[in-house]
Amino acid sequence: MKKIYILLGLVVLSTSSCEDYLSTEPIQKIAIEQYYTDEQGITNALAGVYDPIGSEKLYGSQLWWQLDSATDEGYYGRPTQLTGTMVYSFDPTAVNVSDYWFNLYDGINRANDLIAHINLPQMDEEKRQQILGEALFLRGYYHFMLVTRFGDVPLRLTPTTSPNDVQMARIPAKDVYAQILKDMTDAEAKVSPTKLTYSSRVYKTVVQGVLARVCLQMAGFPLNDTSKYAEALAWSKKVIDSGQHSLNVSFQTTAPAGKPATYYNVVNPSNGVASNNAYRQVFITEASDSYDTNELMWEADFKARGGGYNEGGRVGNNSGITFQPAATNALFGTYCWGFIKGTGLLFKKYDATGADLRRDWNLTTYTINNTTAVKTNINKTVQYGRDCGKWRREYEVNLSGDQNYTAINFPILRYADVLLMFAEAENKVNGPTAAAQAAVNQVRRRGYGQVNVSAPYALSDAATTAAAGGKDSFQLFIEDERMRELCFEGLRRMDLIRWGKFITNLKAASDDMDASPLTNGPLIIAAPQRYGALAGKNAFANGNKFLLFPIPSLEMASNTFITENNPGF
Numbered sequence: 001m002k003k004i005y006i007l008l009g010l011v012v013l014s015t016s017s018c019e020d021y022l023s024t025e026p027i028q029k030i031a032i033e034q035y036y037t038d039e040q041g042i043t044n045a046l047a048g049v050y051d052p053i054g055s056e057k058l059y060g061s062q063l064w065w066q067l068d069s070a071t072d073e074g075y076y077g078r079p080t081q082l083t084g085t086m087v088y089s090f091d092p093t094a095v096n097v098s099d100y101w102f103n104l105y106d107g108i109n110r111a112n113d114l115i116a117h118i119n120l121p122q123m124d125e126e127k128r129q130q131i132l133g134e135a136l137f138l139r140g141y142y143h144f145m146l147v148t149r150f151g152d153v154p155l156r157l158t159p160t161t162s163p164n165d166v167q168m169a170r171i172p173a174k175d176v177y178a179q180i181l182k183d184m185t186d187a188e189a190k191v192s193p194t195k196l197t198y199s200s201r202v203y204k205t206v207v208q209g210v211l212a213r214v215c216l217q218m219a220g221f222p223l224n225d226t227s228k229y230a231e232a233l234a235w236s237k238k239v240i241d242s243g244q245h246s247l248n249v250s251f252q253t254t255a256p257a258g259k260p261a262t263y264y265n266v267v268n269p270s271n272g273v274a275s276n277n278a279y280r281q282v283f284i285t286e287a288s289d290s291y292d293t294n295e296l297m298w299e300a301d302f303k304a305r306g307g308g309y310n311e312g313g314r315v316g317n318n319s320g321i322t323f324q325p326a327a328t329n330a331l332f333g334t335y336c337w338g339f340i341k342g343t344g345l346l347f348k349k350y351d352a353t354g355a356d357l358r359r360d361w362n363l364t365t366y367t368i369n370n371t372t373a374v375k376t377n378i379n380k381t382v383q384y385g386r387d388c389g390k391w392r393r394e395y396e397v398n399l400s401g402d403q404n405y406t407a408i409n410f411p412i413l414r415y416a417d418v419l420l421m422f423a424e425a426e427n428k429v430n431g432p433t434a435a436a437q438a439a440v441n442q443v444r445r446r447g448y449g450q451v452n453v454s455a456p457y458a459l460s461d462a463a464t465t466a467a468a469g470g471k472d473s474f475q476l477f478i479e480d481e482r483m484r485e486l487c488f489e490g491l492r493r494m495d496l497i498r499w500g501k502f503i504t505n506l507k508a509a510s511d512d513m514d515a516s517p518l519t520n521g522p523l524i525i526a527a528p529q530r531y532g533a534l535a536g537k538n539a540f541a542n543g544n545k546f547l548l549f550p551i552p553s554l555e556m557a558s559n560t561f562i563t564e565n566n567p568g569f
Contacts, residue, residue, distance in 0.1 A: 039123035045114045046131050049138050050200070052107035054313060057099040058145075059300035059410045061314035064490040066096050067149075067549075069340055070535035071492040072509040073483050074388060077341040079531035088538040088546045091553075092569055098552035100149070104142045105156065111139035113159040133190025137207050140183030144214055147176045148494055149549045151222070151566060154559070155179055169561040170551075174225075177218055184211050195244045195293045199409070200301035205239045209297060209413050212236040212421045219428070220498025222547075226428075233425035236418050240439075245415040247442055248295045249451040251281035269365050269377035270354035277449050280361040286409040287316065287395040295415045304398040304407040312405030316391040319488060323368040323393075331373055333401040334393040341532065343509045344383040344516060346487060349480050351448075354380065355459055358447045362487050364389035367525065378525060384516045384532075385525035388488045416443050416485050424478045432468035440464050440478065443485055497547055503540055510536025542568060 035041040054060050066085050069076055076086035083089045085096055114135045118128060139157075146153045152170040157179070160166065184207055192203040202210075215232035218225045239245060253276060255263035264284075268275035285292050286299065302313040322338025325331050342363045350359035363386040366375040378386065391408050393399075398407040419439040426436040441464050442453040448460040467477030482495060496502040513533035517524045539546050545568030556562050 036117040036120040038121050039127065042114065042118070042121050042123070042128075042131060045110070045117075046134060049107060049110045049114055049135050051110075052103050052142070053412075054300045054302060054311060055103050056314065057096070057103040059313065059412065059490070060302070061318055062096045062099065064410070064488065065314065065318045065339060067100060068490050068493040070506070070539075071496060072343060072505040072536075073346040073487045073492050074340050074342055075509075075513070075532040075535055077339055077387070077532070079527075082534070085549075087535045088542070089534075092550040092556070092565060093553045094550075097549050098554050100549075101146070101552050101555060104146050107142045108139055108156050109160050111135045111142070112157060115139070116159050129190045130192055133187040133207075134202055136183045137187035137191065137202055137210075140180040140187065141210065143176055143183075144180050144210075144217075147173050147180070148217060148497075150551060151548045152176070154562075166559055167561045168559065174223055177214070177223065180214060181211070184214065195297070197293065198291050198301070199293050199296050199299040202298055205242050205244055206298045206413055208235045208238045208242075209418045209421075212239070212418065212425070213413075216421060216425065217494065217498050221500045229425050229428040232421060233429050236422035236425060239415075239418045240422060244294075245297065245418070246294050247278075247415060247419075247446050247453055248282050248285075248292055249278045249446060249453060251276055251278045252284070268354070268357075268360050270360050270380040275357070275360060275365075277357045277361075278446055278451060279358050282411075282414070283361070283390050283392075284395045286411065287391060287393070287397065287407070289397045289407065296409070296411055297415060297418075298413040299409040299411055301409050302405075302407050304402070304405070312402065312407055313410060314404060314406065315408040315410045316393045316396060316406045317404050319388045320391055320393060321364045321366070321368060321387045321389050323373070324370050325373070326371075327403075329371075329373075332403060333399045334396065335403040336393055338387045340388040340488065341529070342386050342388055342487070343532065344512045345509050346483060347383045347386065349484055356444075356447050356484065357449050358484055362388065362390050379522055381522045382525055383523050384513070384529040385527070390488050411489055414486075414489075416446075417482075417491070419443055420478060420482050420485065424475070427471055427474050427478065431471050432474035436474070437464050437468050440481055443481065447485065502547060503544070506536035507540045508536075509533075510540065545569070 035045045052058060056062060070086055070088060081087055085094055090097070115132065118132050118135070143153070143155065151173050153176060154168040155171050155176050156168065188204060188207040188211065191207055195203055195205060212232045212235040215228040215235060219228040219232065252264050255261055265274040265276045267273065282292070282295060285296065300313065302315070303311045317336055319340040320336040320338060323331075323334060323336045325335065347359065347363060350356045354360060364378065366377050368375055393406060393408070396406055396408055419442055423436040423439040426433055426439070430436075441461050444460040444464060445453040445455075445457045448457060450457050450460070464477070467473050479495070479499060483492065486492070493502070496505050510533040513536070514530055516529050518528045518530070520526060548566045550569035551562055551565050556565065
């Protein structure tokens with residue numbers, strides 16, 4: 001898949017389309033001073049700025065698997081996991097927190113180096129400005145990923161060229177956000193004005209959509225700058241008004257060669273009908289070495305292991321439907337650990353009859369035998385112990401035979417998210433208007449299996465109309481809708497924090513899990529799931545401590561300008 005590869009200290013990005021960004025094959029280009037002598041060199045440097053996105057420390061695995069996995073929608077599915085970020089029992093020495101921090105600052109330094117040298121090569125000026133815009137955006141995005149998890153952080157805007165440059169104090173989060181907005185708004189005027197045919201590179205509407213996300217975060221806790229709701233509304237509306245994006249409403253029906261006729265049309269045990277629909281197709285597309293930038297606007301883009309390098313992620317492997325065959329099994333390359341499970345609360349947020357088709361895709365409806373690969377249906381009443389089924393290796397096209405690494409992409413920005421951000425901002429500014437309801441209804445109608453999301457559909461629309469009686473009730477409805485639509489996409493933790501509901505919602509999920517059955521029955525798959533309550537218990541017991549991650553001990557040891565850690569650490 002079109003992704004960024006680090007090869008011989010040089011990073012190259014491949015695309016299979018006719019507008020190839022860079023070649024897929026390694027090339028030798030040595031000293032760093034040569035990066036910026038021509039257009040190819042500066043393009044290679046830009047690929048290096050993108051590269052941290054797909055690292056295992058970020059979207060390749062740890063962000064959604066360990067750092068942000070414990071919320072009211074999901075939990076870490078291992079009863080022996082008693083410490084770590086997955087259960088909110090960790091300290092500044094946590095390796096994955098440190099990896100996250102340093103990986104982001106590495107990306108920032110790469111962006112700063114490119115920005116500092118942007119005018120060196122002789123090249124087409126329009127291309128130069130586009131590359132500059134992407135570097136500015138990524139610098140802003142990496143700072144955004146830091147400030148949302150650590151609060152006050154060092155703001156690095158120049159290349160690190162000596163050990164002394166490491167020494168830098170934290171600055172207030174509001175000042176970091178101000179620079180993020182500046183970088184991204186500057187970028188919005190420079191990047192490609194039209195969407196691309198592949199999703200690993202940003203363009204104007206991606207920048208606008210992410211700006212809406214940044215502004216919503218600023219409008220909520222801890223900044224509580226409510227003026228940013230209007231800005232979030234404006235940015236999300238620009239994406240909608242561009243006409244470049246829409247929800248996917250189509251799906252494949254014909255099985256590929258060598259696959260059973262039911263490949264796309266498995267009968268759903270929850271309602272007894274074929275489960276094929278447009279929502280599930282979004283995530284099948286992410287596994288199928290193809291792109292849909294109408295909806296999947298920006299992705300962490302992965303490639304199967306091979307050719308002496310690995311740029312696979314762990315999507316569908318760390319999260320997915322548990323399947324652990326022996327190494328001698330022909331299906332070993334579809335191995336899945338199934339670490340992430342959905343909460344009972346998530347299951348119960350969907351329509352109880354199964355009419356909302358998203359539930360039975362996001363939460364598996366079957367288990368897989370590790371030896372025979374035979375699927376066994378789960379009783380439709382089961383609320384506890386279901387694996388996250390959003391990404392499934394059975395639909396992975398570029399199988400490498402690797403146990404752990406997949407070519408399945410991970411969504412960073414989807415158009416469905418833009419519609420829900422617009423609805424939330426519109427409601428905050430103007431109330432539950434017809435425009436806000438229409439945006440939500442598009443998302444819900446697709447979830448209920450409709451292919452014309454502009455046409456009224458009573459079964460999905462009724463709940464929207466009922467919630468639109470007031471601002472507060474509609475806000476709550478949007479919060480639940482974001483859970484139903486965007487679960488497991490690495491957004492929930494930050495949503496809960498900005499809404500001021502992180503502790504209360506984790507406590508509710510914990511209490512619900514504590515009330516789950518201890519023995520097999522109609523509400524549970526197999527083993528008791530009460531261990532899933534641990535993260536919520538730890539978060540509740542520690543007050544606001546885990547609203548932020550601690551500054552890593554390695555950073556504090558090397559950067560003497562940081563003298564205090566976050567509260568509780």
